[in-house]
Amino acid sequence: MSDTTKSGQDFEAAASRNETVAQFEDTRRGFVGQVQHILHNNPSMVPLTVLVAAILIFGLLLGSKFFSPFAMTLILQQVQIVGIVAAAQSLVILTAGIDLSVGAIMVFSSVIMGQFTFRYGIPTPVAVVCGLAMGTAIGALNGWLVSKVKLPPFIVTLGMWQIVLATNFLYSANETIRSQDIETEASFLQFFGSKFSIGGATFTVGVVFMLLLIIVLAYALKHTAWGRHVYAVGDDPEAAELSGVNVHKTLMSVYMLSGLICAFAGWALIGRIGSVSPTSGQLANIESITAVVIGGISLFGGRGSILGSLFGALIVGVFTLGLRLMGADAQWTFLLIGLLIIAAVAVDQWIRKVSG
Amino acid sequence: MSDTTKSGQDFEAAASRNETVAQFEDTRRGFVGQVQHILHNNPSMVPLTVLVAAILIFGLLLGSKFFSPFAMTLILQQVQIVGIVAAAQSLVILTAGIDLSVGAIMVFSSVIMGQFTFRYGIPTPVAVVCGLAMGTAIGALNGWLVSKVKLPPFIVTLGMWQIVLATNFLYSANETIRSQDIETEASFLQFFGSKFSIGGATFTVGVVFMLLLIIVLAYALKHTAWGRHVYAVGDDPEAAELSGVNVHKTLMSVYMLSGLICAFAGWALIGRIGSVSPTSGQLANIESITAVVIGGISLFGGRGSILGSLFGALIVGVFTLGLRLMGADAQWTFLLIGLLIIAAVAVDQWIRKVSG
């Protein structure tokens, strides 16, 4: 070391190496401490806990009416669309963005799939691919405006929402394509509605798709470089750029993927409602954002897990069905869901605080 | 200085005082440079420019039909509700929050004013005060949840929106109080609708209220300590707290004021539509946020001017009326408003960039 200190100050020589890594004693308090630690390191554990608690409570209150394979798979089917859209929304929100156009992209994609098949006689699989491409293209436009023109995502997607929805109505002339026609002529459009049973419980392709989608995205976000970049961009885009992340590419990939996932949601929507209806999906943006935030993803970006969004969507589904089964009427259900939203996030906050 | 350097390092003595303040030469380029500088220092100049340009263009296209005192004051009347709500929304957004419950607070307050008068026979002015108090109370609840329980404003107000709206429907039993009844029995409720003329142009009390409100808030935000604190909290709440701002008090004041202003908007709403209708105001949140953001206030808080929000509301009003008069049908109007939202903010961004 002597040669490095050619004009170093004397006292600094006293700072000799001390190779042991410091370990402060860990004075955590047994079981509770462990639980808190787990919750702290797994942000999606909180909504999962709320979800399980909600199922148990409604199960106790309602008995087998609620605790049946029928009711459980029904909830999955009811949340599938919101769940898929929430996956797209999660990606965007992780980058500190927000996507208000998800519902419009979804319904427009489904209209493209339907109209291309029925109006122009294009083979159904090709029409489906066109619908998926349209969703991706709208997502790309969103991404370009956010990343290149540097407009706030809220504004971009607010504008795009209105543009896509108006285009959707103008193009479709608001015409519904009936379920029976699709079934006989283009049943591939209803592919996501196909059913199969596992031990008394009925699943649809759409439900399986939702679950797989979330798992794949959770993997990609956690275990690939792309995923790390998504978090970094959401955390602090400037820092990310300076430290070598291609912020533009990352944002483009996120918005395009979001558009594509919404288009898949559009396909799943046809499976669920049988028909192609241009008026669907009007609440998809609010519902997906609700799911994402109940699921513990920060609206400021960079924090949270996509699994949480799935749990968030399921929590809302469980409460809605549970409350209806308990006889709450629609207005009361609406009120209680409002309370639930606040309460779920308050619980989350509280657990995080306790676990420090 | 010698006594302060009892063990100072020698070389430091060389840093003698040099009292002239550095002035780098200013190489700005004439008129354009000046304009850019003005725009840069007055964030609301950009939306104002867009507004004036829009008025001129529609004036040229539509002639006196548009360029008349009647049309101009009509626009003011049409934006008054959104303008008032946007003032409330601006305050909240300046603190880096968002208020999705504005419309619900507005309509519920108006229902309280109406039902208290008609259902319980309370004197109208007292009923109005009760309505205003209710708005403030809901705002306080929002503020408390945001500031004390530390929940994200998006979630708090999303939940509150549903809670207040459901309460509104439950309480009012979806009953409209008819304009004729109000006129004969409680005309004070329609006070904001009272008209007076200045040189061919007709103004309503509601319009004047909107303008005064914005002026007062602009003053308070710019010239009082409270205003500085609102900006500081929106900029970086932690830094604000550390540097001596009572963040809790500031947030409470903002949300309560927002609630109160929304309640005033509810009163103005009765003036505008004549009746008390529990189904009004469902788009007030989206419309007010649109106005605020077109007006140049950052959704990330701490930046922008409340005057901008007024201009933002007027821009949307001008475009809507202009497009309608030009015969664009509703879907095309939506589509063009969507484009406008994106374009207005893109222009804003561009000007800011050029003026660096």
Add this chain to the structure above:
Amino acid sequence: MDQKGIGLMSDNTPIVQGRGIVKRYGHVTAIDHSDFELRKGEILAVIGDNGAGKSSIVKAICGATIPDEGEILIEGKKVNFTSPIDARNMGIEIVYQQLAMSPALSIADNMFMGREIRKGSFMGKYLRQLDRPAMEKFARDKLSELGLMTVQSINQAVETLSGGQRQGVAVARAAAFASKFIIMDEPTAALGVKESRRVLELIQDVKSRGIPIILISHNMPHVFEVADRIHIHRLGKRLCTVDSKDISMSDAVALMTGAMTPEEAGVAA
């Protein structure tokens, strides 16, 4: 300046005393049963490795974080600060290591944040109008005293300042308003040679006004230049406090890095 408070307490009551302070962040114990003491009229330096817990302990003292255990006494009276505003109301000012400014607001706005001056006129009394000229003049004066000459306008947003300029603003703010004591967490870290000099002078100035100072710094020459006593922090604890005249720079560094124990150095732990 709280003359009365000083007058009432017995002469050797410390201004600040911390006893057995503990602060944990999840698995990390940032402060581990540490003590702390600041005496009347002194400059107390706090030194220690990166991550030793220096910032954490001064934050606990001024209410910026709430410790998990332990008690804090100001002039012999137990206090329970729940926010830094409580501390400020007692005349305690802090220069935070991560500065605590509102980036979009101007230098003047930042200096007066939370204690703005209102106009004396009708506008000020009834419409609560701020006295901007007064605030700007004050801010300009304080920055000039520090020799921060390259600041081009007092109405510049803080986010447009260089790192060192920002630090200068924070130091000027604390020095201008403190009446009980000042905590400075690495106030010269980003400062230039000239500006550092000014800050050290300012610290001496403040001391001569009778206001004690806690100075956290990694710059040993600076520490030994101004400090009366040195609190050496190591692994979350106070290792020892020594008189700056009784110890050499090398021993101080050896102590704080663990190359030497207090016994070896001949100082009391």
Add this chain to the structure above:
Amino acid sequence: MDQKGIGLMSDNTPIVQGRGIVKRYGHVTAIDHSDFELRKGEILAVIGDNGAGKSSIVKAICGATIPDEGEILIEGKKVNFTSPIDARNMGIEIVYQQLAMSPALSIADNMFMGREIRKGSFMGKYLRQLDRPAMEKFARDKLSELGLMTVQSINQAVETLSGGQRQGVAVARAAAFASKFIIMDEPTAALGVKESRRVLELIQDVKSRGIPIILISHNMPHVFEVADRIHIHRLGKRLCTVDSKDISMSDAVALMTGAMTPEEAGVAA
């Protein structure tokens, strides 16, 4: 290391050359027709007052900001960086004054941001799975080399680190990955005595690998300890560049603060 590039250029072609660089921020001119030059294998210190424009000029060199005027040559070839990624792809690493980290991500994630290591296995090839153990080991090794012993876990989020710990991570990252040259903007500002020592050693290490370094610092002893040449920046311009052996610390400080002119000091401007 870009051996080929070095081999091809003539011996006295500077590694980096900036000519007539201008950068304005609205009314503020941060760099005012300044020149800049870094030579092969040297350590070039950049000194100057707070706000003199030091950070601005090195940001212009590495593409973090785009200058309004002037040209930049790397190894004699004109470059137009539009993003710091361009610079990084050429083997240029920067330690920014405001650090540039993702606070919520771990130390290891931050060190490998933008150049993550994938597993060699099927998972890595086809499912693009990251090789976390490898990245963590590498990160731990680099931090240990710097003596950043108080970091408790390599998976800790950067936001939970102390100011100095963060700086250590940034320095370790740059040193580990640079192949052409490194820019360090006040790398020891927040560091403790021991940690600063390690950084200075590291700088010498890097130099001995043939990689030149630009070091911005306010710490004169550090500057004179390691620098070959000193670029003195004043009021947005390069005042002069001097050999560190040809000038005393006092004269350097006098030059940079304007107390002395280059002529008085007997150095060429």
Add this chain to the structure above:
Amino acid sequence: DTSACLITKDDSNPFFVKMREGASAKAEEIGVELKMFAGKFDGDHETQVQAIETCILDGAGGILLVASDTSSIGSAVKQARDAGLVVIALDTPLDPADSANATFATDNYLAGKLIGQWAKGHMGDAAADAKIGLLNINISQPTVGVLRNQGFLDGFGVDIGDPSKWGDETDPRIVGHELSNGNAEGGRKGMENLLAIDPDINVVYTINEPAAAGAYEALKSLGREEGVVIVSVDGGCPGVRDVEAGVIDATSQQYPLSMAALGVEAIKAWAENGTTPETTPGKDFFDTGVGLIAGTAVDGVDSISVAEGLDLCWG
């Protein structure tokens, strides 16, 4: 040349899309210049007020109005009439009906009552212990929704309590009121919820045909599509084809095209000679009629065949 405005509740509902098409066709035929406006959603009162103001400003001769808020719109309508415009209400009578110069509308209560009577007749004795699910519009309970719902229950023989709201009935045959937002997605979800409450539901009222189609999907996915009576309102072509296919059992058909055409003619007549049309005897508006379309006729309830319905359907 006469100019007129058509203001609908929204322009995403096919009902209004067709009404607009009918109005433009008629306007072109008889030489009326027509501009079209719409609320942003069904129930958007503010935008309708703005549209009325715009029409006044634009110097239109008359307004065809499908009001979202039938009583609140009164003051805006008065303003228009004071400015010399003729205001014709379409589809939904205003409150009071004489706020408008004339009205061409469906009697929505009657539309509901017809499907209620038909369902009762169709089920015969089983109606006495029917299990009824209702798929309404949305939580703000707009008047059309209330009128059809209460009309249906009345027709089915349920004591409806307060006729101005749904949900206050005490008849044990009612399983529940769900919301559908008038679309297929909501129809399916609402139906699923009703089935979770009571899987034995056998009568389903729906606010409109998209909601009915959604309800059918829910039933089908459980293999319950047979044996449940689904009734609806509107008579759009997809809806009538759904009756043909047995998806919907009966629907009350409305005639938006004729409403629109009659309305345009009335404005023309007003402009030319200041006359307004007569009201239907016994009602305070001109009833454009409701046709009950059912796969199988029921004694005592007038209905038309699917084939006739397809001739008259509108989209």
